[in-house]
Amino acid sequence: MVTIYDIAAKAGVSAMTVSRVINNTGKISDKTRTKVRRVMEELNYVPNHMARSLVLQQSNLLFLLITDITNPFYTTVARGAEDAAKKYGYRLLFGNSDESVEKEKDYIDTILATRADGVLVAPAGDPSLPHLETLRRHQVPFVLLDREVPGMDSDIVLGDSKEGARKLVNHLVSQGHQRIALINGSPYVSSARLRLEGYREALKLNDLPYNDSYVLETAFEPRSDLSDIAAWLDRMDPLPTAIVAGNNVLGVEVIRTLGNRGIDVPEQMSLVCFDDLGPYSEIDPFLTVVAQQAYQFGYLGMQMLVERIQERGETGIPWKKIVLPAELIVRRSVTVI
Incomplete structure (x- = not known):
């Protein structure tokens, strides 16, 4: 397995410099950055994100938990969520609950195991409350999508x-x-x-x-x-x-x-x-x-989630609620009587 020390030796720089290039931190000249990245490509180096997440206590992973990706509404929601996640430097995982509380619980366990930084979730329904409480107990930020859950205050994006x-x-x-x-x-x-x-x-x-x-x-x-x-x-x-x-x-x-x-x-x-x-x-x-506005559901929800992650540890920040209006589109499925 190629390590940062192998890259440093071939590029003629320190391991610290390689680490800064990988993590996009510190002051490094464009010439040095380009040289290090070229060596990384030559050696087919893949960063160990898991090790990095253990050090930084941040995985740069977000999770989108929806009810059914085959529903065109949620397909478009997922597109918006992914675009926003990528814009802010996150990778996105997703799962389908199929409106099953049991399946949703399995995904909550997966989210905790993968150390995801946050979750954008369309709850299966009111019985999802214990799952959301689990996320909050483990200090995993989340934003609700499309559905409220009685007893749980949180950031949320809804349609009218x-x-x-x-x-x-x-x-x-x-x-x-x-x-x-x-x-x-x-x-x-x-x-x-x-x-x-x-x-x-x-x-x-x-x-x-x-x-x-x-x-x-x-x-x-x-x-x-x-x-x-x-x-x-x-x-x-x-x-x-x-x-x-x-x-x-x-x-x-x-x-x-x-x-x-x-x-x-x-x-x-x-x-x-x-x-x-x-x-x-x-x-x-x-x-x-x-x-x-399915795309906006996903994009704005993910934007709110990233903001909440960045505010982690701060207290007294009010929950945000966005209600998106819907548009009536008249076509041919109604006859006049």
């Missing part, structure tokens, strides 16, 4: 879920719809609760009744078994003329379930949802959506 739901319902009402259903995430997820609140408020403001049978609370993640959605459709009598989906995954699954029954969107059922389907939605734009 309640207002987004109101925008979707108001749009449907403007197109003549009065029987409007909602398929939503778990009531143990804060964003799902806010979307339900926004849905109910919009119905009330438009003098429309709230009907329990028109609401299905399920999970935001993908599924192969659509039977719960099919059973929900069977229970509604009369069928709604429009459905609001709590996220893009549920929106696609509603389309699949309706298609299995020969129900066409939008001719026979209108559909709107939270979150866009990613950059490729522009190829054949179809779903009317409330699009959240």
